[in-house]
Amino acid sequence: MLMTLAKIFGAAAIVLFALTLMNFALKWTYRNYPNYFKKHPKYAKVHLALMKPFVKMHKWVGIGTVAAMDAHIVLAFLSEDEFNISGIATAVLLLSQMFIGMYGAWAKPKGKTWLIIHRIVAFCAIAALMVHGILTD
């Protein structure tokens, strides 16, 4: 029962994580394929309309990702009573990611160093999550 619940929260965390990353995916494609968007103005409108809510909700979906991940960790630990190294690595990355995002969003530091770190940590977290998914039943 506890493990089933842990898996549900784990799946929710993955979905929220993917939605958090849509911010980057939509902006990156828009920035890097200007000719495609010029050629397809109708799709460009849809793309921009999608981008707005994803960028707006990014902070809260990111916090939601970590909340779902926390519930997943507590339930998985209560059910298995053992530590999972790849899970801990993913959790450390995502938790740091949330705090870096909060710092960038609300402390408003000068420069873009925090954003570069925020992007790098996002990719490390994707890699860690994939390893965690492969190594864990």
Ligand code: HEM
């Ligand atoms: C699972 C957690 C998170 C992931 C994977 C994540 C990932 C990313 C990525 C990849 C970018 C770069 C977008 C670009 O290149 O334009 C970004 C931007 C940003 N993130 Fe996060 N983020 C997370 C959580 C948060 C949180 C919790 C906050 C703040 C409360 C936050 C605030 C921001 C801000 C302000 C930006 C730059 C402006 C924007 O694109 O909205 N992020 N995030």
